[in-house]
Amino acid sequence: MFGLVNSDGSVRDRLPITVEDMRDLYADMVEARTYDEKSMAMQRQGRLATYAPFRGQEAAQIGAAAALHEDDWVVGTYRDAALNWRAGYPWRLLVLGRTGDERGGELPEGVNVLPPSITVGGHMIHAGGLAWAEKLQGSERIALTSFGDGATSEGDFHEAMNFAAVFATPTVFLCQNNGYAISYPTAEQTKSKTIAAKAEGYGMPGVRVDGNDVVGVLVAVREAADRARKGEGPSLIEAVTYRMGPHTTADDPTRYRDEAESRDWEDRDPLLRVRRLLEKAGGWTDEWQAELEKAASRVIEEAVEWAEDVPEPTFEQMMGRVFAERSRSPTQQPDGAADE
Amino acid sequence: MFGLVNSDGSVRDRLPITVEDMRDLYADMVEARTYDEKSMAMQRQGRLATYAPFRGQEAAQIGAAAALHEDDWVVGTYRDAALNWRAGYPWRLLVLGRTGDERGGELPEGVNVLPPSITVGGHMIHAGGLAWAEKLQGSERIALTSFGDGATSEGDFHEAMNFAAVFATPTVFLCQNNGYAISYPTAEQTKSKTIAAKAEGYGMPGVRVDGNDVVGVLVAVREAADRARKGEGPSLIEAVTYRMGPHTTADDPTRYRDEAESRDWEDRDPLLRVRRLLEKAGGWTDEWQAELEKAASRVIEEAVEWAEDVPEPTFEQMMGRVFAERSRSPTQQPDGAADE
Amino acid sequence: MNELNLAQALNGALDTALSSDDRVVLLGEDIGRTGGVFRITDGLADKYGTDRVFDTPVAESGIVGAAFGMAIAGMRPVAELQFMGFSYPAYDQVINHVARIRNRSNHRFTAPLVIRIPYGGGIGAAEHHSESTEAIYAHIPGVKVVVPSTPRDARGLLLAAIEDPDPVLFLEPIRLYRAIKEQIPEIYYRVDIGPVRVERQGVDVTLFGWGAMMKETRQAASALEEEDISVEVIDVRTLTPLDRDGIVASVEKTGRAVVVHEAPLTGGFGAEIAATIQEQCLYSLLAPVQRVTGWDTVFPLKRSEGHYLPSVDQIIAAARRTLEE
Amino acid sequence: MNELNLAQALNGALDTALSSDDRVVLLGEDIGRTGGVFRITDGLADKYGTDRVFDTPVAESGIVGAAFGMAIAGMRPVAELQFMGFSYPAYDQVINHVARIRNRSNHRFTAPLVIRIPYGGGIGAAEHHSESTEAIYAHIPGVKVVVPSTPRDARGLLLAAIEDPDPVLFLEPIRLYRAIKEQIPEIYYRVDIGPVRVERQGVDVTLFGWGAMMKETRQAASALEEEDISVEVIDVRTLTPLDRDGIVASVEKTGRAVVVHEAPLTGGFGAEIAATIQEQCLYSLLAPVQRVTGWDTVFPLKRSEGHYLPSVDQIIAAARRTLEE
Numbered sequence A, B: 001m002f003g004l005v006n007s008d009g010s011v012r013d014r015l016p017i018t019v020e021d022m023r024d025l026y027a028d029m030v031e032a033r034t035y036d037e038k039s040m041a042m043q044r045q046g047r048l049a050t051y052a053p054f055r056g057q058e059a060a061q062i063g064a065a066a067a068l069h070e071d072d073w074v075v076g077t078y079r080d081a082a083l084n085w086r087a088g089y090p091w092r093l094l095v096l097g098r099t100g101d102e103r104g105g106e107l108p109e110g111v112n113v114l115p116p117s118i119t120v121g122g123h124m125i126h127a128g129g130l131a132w133a134e135k136l137q138g139s140e141r142i143a144l145t146s147f148g149d150g151a152t153s154e155g156d157f158h159e160a161m162n163f164a165a166v167f168a169t170p171t172v173f174l175c176q177n178n179g180y181a182i183s184y185p186t187a188e189q190t191k192s193k194t195i196a197a198k199a200e201g202y203g204m205p206g207v208r209v210d211g212n213d214v215v216g217v218l219v220a221v222r223e224a225a226d227r228a229r230k231g232e233g234p235s236l237i238e239a240v241t242y243r244m245g246p247h248t249t250a251d252d253p254t255r256y257r258d259e260a261e262s263r264d265w266e267d268r269d270p271l272l273r274v275r276r277l278l279e280k281a282g283g284w285t286d287e288w289q290a291e292l293e294k295a296a297s298r299v300i301e302e303a304v305e306w307a308e309d310v311p312e313p314t315f316e317q318m319m320g321r322v323f324a325e326r327s328r329s330p331t332q333q334p335d336g337a338a339d340e
Numbered sequence C, D: 001m002n003e004l005n006l007a008q009a010l011n012g013a014l015d016t017a018l019s020s021d022d023r024v025v026l027l028g029e030d031i032g033r034t035g036g037v038f039r040i041t042d043g044l045a046d047k048y049g050t051d052r053v054f055d056t057p058v059a060e061s062g063i064v065g066a067a068f069g070m071a072i073a074g075m076r077p078v079a080e081l082q083f084m085g086f087s088y089p090a091y092d093q094v095i096n097h098v099a100r101i102r103n104r105s106n107h108r109f110t111a112p113l114v115i116r117i118p119y120g121g122g123i124g125a126a127e128h129h130s131e132s133t134e135a136i137y138a139h140i141p142g143v144k145v146v147v148p149s150t151p152r153d154a155r156g157l158l159l160a161a162i163e164d165p166d167p168v169l170f171l172e173p174i175r176l177y178r179a180i181k182e183q184i185p186e187i188y189y190r191v192d193i194g195p196v197r198v199e200r201q202g203v204d205v206t207l208f209g210w211g212a213m214m215k216e217t218r219q220a221a222s223a224l225e226e227e228d229i230s231v232e233v234i235d236v237r238t239l240t241p242l243d244r245d246g247i248v249a250s251v252e253k254t255g256r257a258v259v260v261h262e263a264p265l266t267g268g269f270g271a272e273i274a275a276t277i278q279e280q281c282l283y284s285l286l287a288p289v290q291r292v293t294g295w296d297t298v299f300p301l302k303r304s305e306g307h308y309l310p311s312v313d314q315i316i317a318a319a320r321r322t323l324e325e
């Protein structure tokens, strides 16, 4: 398994990035975790609809996004808030979406991130189509799609991989193998030795990377992105990580996994690892940590405030986004409720 | 690529079957080709609906069926008449089906062949389910599913392979790679080096066999069937062959392939190969060939006569096979046509 | 007798089916270890073992296609799809294979399987978790579509579905899973697939509903009765085969009808019922059949659910409209 | 002007679209080298190159999902699915993504793509090659469903569909591809998506149809006119958004209506039209709206097609029934 930084913060190989860049990545991971924790708390207070935490997967998501260009396409899932944010999706819109408001999906112009996919499978194909269009239109843009280990069992994974390979579209397939699809362990999901090994069947490169090593992920995704941009086609990256929290706020992981296993992964926490590395390099202090946390809290609080201030959605808004033109007026619904 | 008999009838290795058995296989292949030719002719006369010829694929189909037990499940496609017949599907019902009559799908009790699947993809999953049920019920029965190179691009191929592997169902996946999916060549269908290589991604064995070598196919399928029966799970076999005719009677292959290519495959004709082998072994004569052809013609003629004698299907028959009980009477359709 | 809610009644029915028929197996995503996202299969993997109750990979076409194969080979699989919004990858299996093998083989092979699908909105869930697309299933010849709205019906209809020689789509109203309790016999009993259930008799107007919308429909009926309007309430229960006779008989009596569903209006199953009524008893109709339905838009997220779902007031208003004319 | 059949008109429309808009690309199984199983894309790969006209792997979800991505990224893909019976593996893409991205992103991302689907029976084809399941698509908010029945409409509607800012399912009646010729302007013209087309004016009864069944509908109208019955014939053309006003206006005039489609009765789109008519003009209705449809069974193979497809006589009989009452 590819990787550059070990759990204890020691380094396997010369790192291709500076300590300053490491600090930036770390700051991003702290900000993402702050959002994650805040969201869990808000959901418990009834302020958000069901929430799917990404705790433990920050390295995979921040590392991947950091490897992309600003205008690349990103097509991820309900668990990819950190990835999406780092690729340009404002926190305030992510929060708004989670309160149960479609306006959270209205990305700013120039941010080429699709609103999170809730179905697992279908969205991977979209990344192939987006990348294909960019290639045909002669742009440099590529598309990255993120999905879980469970999603690799859907037929759409197969069709997405095959299409991308056949048309040599500039697509990066990033699987965050976090050990579970809700309650179902990866070891049962497939009898393939690894998920990366599935790439072979499509004639594309497959790489297995330590998904809790932000630098390892960054490097792996950058290589895949470079290949894509050079016209060498798609790649599959399996980032091996762990979902430290429940599947969603509605889930109870004690029904299907050992506390011991989860505890085991705590030492492999992706934030801890960077912190240890930075400590060794003299790039981390208690004060800085406190500063980061405070700054992150403020940013997230602001996003939450903004989102919670958005006026209640109206009936007209609900009806007004089916088509470009509002082609069916509510009065065509003969129950008379249009008067509401 | 695995194989035992070369195009010129020479043998690569000691054959695991007797000359007598070879002669039987040859006789079956002649009978199948007679059916195929007769069907093409009948379709041109308007006596059959569209027909999909299997010319060139007799070795793959007869070899595979010969490796099965009488009561194993077989789940194939519109192009698998030879496979289905050898597995127990009477010619007369195959002909009846091709005239456009659902009663052609009413297999005799004890024959565990499903009526041919017209959609490509979905049926492979069924073979997994059938095999799984047999395993759960403690039977020795296995299921073989046959499909084309094109079908391997469907999401259902992936789901079928994965399910079979995960539940270690006794299933044999037989891909007849005949070079084309209608007009689309296999080389474009996937960037995988081979179709057999796709097995790896599911943690199951994949074998590539010369699909025009009936003994090679027989041996490969028998090994896979043995594994399955022993509880060792599914396998994928890629039988490399060639569709010598058009996709169907509605297709014009000159639009997409070279005459030269087709001519090239004529020398690799699976029947010719066995004949050459038998000639060398003293097991073939002109008279015997004439006898075989005559016998086959008679058998097929009889099947055709039988099928064409089946009375026109009635309205009641059409309505009577939706459910076990005829739960919706035609008079419930308010257009009054029930009086017809 | 046991006082059970709809979820418990379903769990009990599956338990009964597993214990009384060896051919019954359950399969679906997360139905084993966790007992399903709605806990409908809770405890059954422990009780019957992982050779009867299977967690599967995340692959809906695979689940239905595998269940289909198992059914042909003599078993009685009960598959769960996690939410109706995730049922579509299996749509091809349902319409092209499950619904057709009897026809394709002229009765030689059959597919007696049940596909359980939690459906409907009202719980503030994420996108795709609130679907009510029964109409796209009720248009398929060869599958039966059943929707219980009470614990008692839930048990009886599910046992009937598992026994049925043909495939049954069993739609479970999510927001009723834990909404009402009812005394339920512990014995093995069936509720016939087909007939509507006249839940309340009346002579002025008939309200037709099914599944989760029965709650609002009942409330509307009670409110109308307080104004001395005599309301007949019919739980359609089985969408296909549709009990046209039962529907028509009621409207011939009342002369007025309101059909309630939460799916969008256009092409919803309410259209079939309204079309049938006008076909078969136009001259008894005192007013147009009213449809009270969801809007022709994507089922919205939490904050807009109130705009979308048909309300008790809308049903009352529709009933009044039929009475005014 | 050019005398063209429906297939040629579609080929011409695609040609025009490819030449007038660089963003237009075509993709689908066998559409390049062979020009599609119905030759609708004949010659276009040669003319525009394999960077505009793509043969794809056999994977319908892949085709629609890729077209969807391309549309979001600014192109105007026109996907072909080979037969309606093979469209279901892409149903999830259509209902869960294509129809929803505008809603999900509050107009920020849109999917202006066209999915062309040959549909309908009558050519004695194999199983799954005769489907007419428009109802399952017309129930999806967020996609438009268009069905031409004449060469002139085919060209104009297809060009309008390709220009449309929203996804359009474009259903092509297989048995009309080469059935009729019509003079067609070679210029770029659009036929609006939405309005029904009143094909023949009359005052006694309205016949509603679309797609392939328009042929029998027209024949029935001619036969009825010979008996001095004045028949209005309406080609619905666009199933969603449905032109309810156009439908109602006609029935308010004639007081009698027959809806014709070849899909099974139960849950077919005819139900929506019948339901709408009784809702909006019950008091103008002189007789129940009649539905002349396929039967509630699997579309049969060649030898039974005659039992299944609605006939001219059935349409005439239904119209007579409305006149007798």
Ligand SMILES: Cc1ncc(C[n+]2csc(CCOP(=O)(O)OP(=O)(O)O)c2C)c(N)n1
Pocket (backbone or CB within 6 Å): A079, A118, A119, A120, A121, A147, A148, A149, A150, A151, A152, A178, A180, A181, A182, A243, A247, C029, C058, C060, C082, C086, C089
């Ligand atoms: C098509 C589809 N089927 C089922 C679901 C229900 N579901 C939601 S999350 C999930 C597990 C996905 O696991 P994985 O892909 O590993 O992603 P993770 O949640 O671990 O990030 C399932 C089955 C879904 N969202 N979409």
Ligand SMILES: Cc1ncc(C[n+]2csc(CCOP(=O)(O)OP(=O)(O)O)c2C)c(N)n1
Pocket (backbone or CB within 6 Å): B079, B118, B119, B120, B121, B147, B148, B149, B150, B151, B152, B178, B180, B181, B182, B243, B247, D029, D058, D060, D082, D086, D089
């Ligand atoms: C789901 C589905 N999509 C499309 C088709 C149309 N179709 C019929 S045969 C065929 C090609 C299949 O090629 P392959 O799997 O290689 O089988 P072969 O015909 O070569 O035996 C296609 C695309 C179909 N039958 N089913």
Ligand SMILES: [Mg+2]
Pocket (backbone or CB within 6 Å): A148, A149, A150, A176, A177, A178, A179, A180, A181, A182
């Ligand atoms: Mg996972």
Ligand SMILES: [Mg+2]
Pocket (backbone or CB within 6 Å): B148, B149, B150, B176, B177, B178, B179, B180, B181, B182
């Ligand atoms: Mg092939």
